[in-house]
Amino acid sequence: MTPEQLDIEQALPRMQDLASRLWSRTARHHPGQLAWSAAYGEPEALDLGPVFVLDDAWAWLESPDWLEVCGVEPDAVRAAVAAALETVDGDVTASTLESEDVVLAALAETGFVEVEAPWFTHHHLDLADLPPVRLPEGYAVRAVRPGEHEERAAVHRAAWSATSKVTTGAYHRLMATPPYRPELDHVVTSESGEWVASCCVWWDEATGVALVEPVGGVAEHGGRGLAAAASVSALTAARGLGATEGLVCPRGDDDYPGPARLYRRIGFVPGARTRTYRRTTGR
Numbered sequence: 156m157t158p159e160q161l162d163i164e165q166a167l168p169r170m171q172d173l174a175s176r177l178w179s180r181t182a183r184h185h186p187g188q189l190a191w192s193a194a195y196g197e198p199e200a201l202d203l204g205p206v207f208v209l210d211d212a213w214a215w216l217e218s219p220d221w222l223e224v225c226g227v228e229p230d231a232v233r234a235a236v237a238a239a240l241e242t243v244d245g246d247v248t249a250s251t252l253e254s255e256d257v258v259l260a261a262l263a264e265t266g267f268v269e270v271e272a273p274w275f276t277h278h279h280l281d282l283a284d285l286p287p288v289r290l291p292e293g294y295a296v297r298a299v300r301p302g303e304h305e306e307r308a309a310v311h312r313a314a315w316s317a318t319s320k321v322t323t324g325a326y327h328r329l330m331a332t333p334p335y336r337p338e339l340d341h342v343v344t345s346e347s348g349e350w351v352a353s354c355c356v357w358w359d360e361a362t363g364v365a366l367v368e369p370v371g372g373v374a375e376h377g378g379r380g381l382a383a384a385a386s387v388s389a390l391t392a393a394r395g396l397g398a399t400e401g402l403v404c405p406r407g408d409d410d411y412p413g414p415a416r417l418y419r420r421i422g423f424v425p426g427a428r429t430r431t432y433r434r435t436t437g438r
């Protein structure tokens with residue numbers, strides 16, 4: 156059982172297909188999250204490493220010291236992890252959901268131990284329970300249009316930080332990365348037409364799950380429900396296409412509780428959390 160070594164562009168459709176096939180509320184990976192992780196910045200800024208792929212598992216060196224793993228078949232997961240680790244020559248960190256038993260076992264067998272790190276909690280929402288979109292007066296919400304990658308990247312950066320890796324060129328590429336759909340990428344505009352909040356939703360048609368990633372609201376317009384409105388609006392559009400369940404994965408630790416509060420107000424309920432593991436070489 157020898158995994159194929161591929162670069163992320165070649166591997167992404169197969170990684171997404173496996174993530175979709177294995178999706179459950181106890182699984183870490185969603186096809187939209189993989190698209191975002193593979194394309195949110197310029198390739199040279201992201202420093203994405205190779206993927207080790209089998210039919211039933213993959214292991215991705217998302218960066219030279221960060222490993223992501225997908226699979227539920229123990230031998231396949233073990234083989235993918237082993238192939239990835241053969242190419243690593245330093246410490247490597249991996250994060251997975253606490254419910255990913257097979258991945259956790261493969262990491263433990265290869266010397267990973269749990270470390271303290273910021274963690275994330277998967278949150279779920281039956282889209283039948285979505286509240287209506289609520290916007291304060293003067294604001295409007297709409298879907299991004301093809302060709303608006305420059306404005307879209309700018310509103311993301313304005314909310315996150317000026318040093319965000321989300322450039323105009325990167326967003327252009329992201330918009331060409333399946334399962335991206337502009338009709339599920341929503342922005343809130345102010346009375347003067349300025350873009351002030353945004354939410355991108357990724358719909359996996361096979362599972363019906365619509366992932367919220369990312370959400371942003373610029374600070375000068377913060378605390379008015381704009382990020383929540385962008386999220387509800389994009390999720391409502393996904394429901395209109397056939398999505399049945401929402402997923403969002405905000406920080407779960409106490410150091411950054413705001414986004415989880417925002418999603419719980421919309422109706423999302425917490426599920427499994429991530430845990431972080433590190434394998435040190437002792438050098």
Ligand SMILES: CC(C)(COP(=O)(O)OP(=O)(O)OC[C@H]1O[C@@H](n2cnc3c(N)ncnc32)[C@H](O)[C@@H]1OP(=O)(O)O)[C@@H](O)C(=O)NCCC(=O)NCCS
Nearest residue numbers: 314315370371372377378379380381382383405413414416
């Ligand atoms: C987190 C972030 C998206 C919030 O944007 P926002 O537009 O201020 O979000 P909202 O206004 O919808 O909600 C924020 C707060 O405003 C409050 N609020 C919402 N509508 C309100 C209203 N009509 N009147 C008064 N307060 C309101 C909410 O209760 C919430 O408060 P809480 O955090 O104490 O629960 C924004 O700060 C941001 O982009 N941060 C950096 C990126 C980030 O962390 N993104 C989320 C990652 S998962």
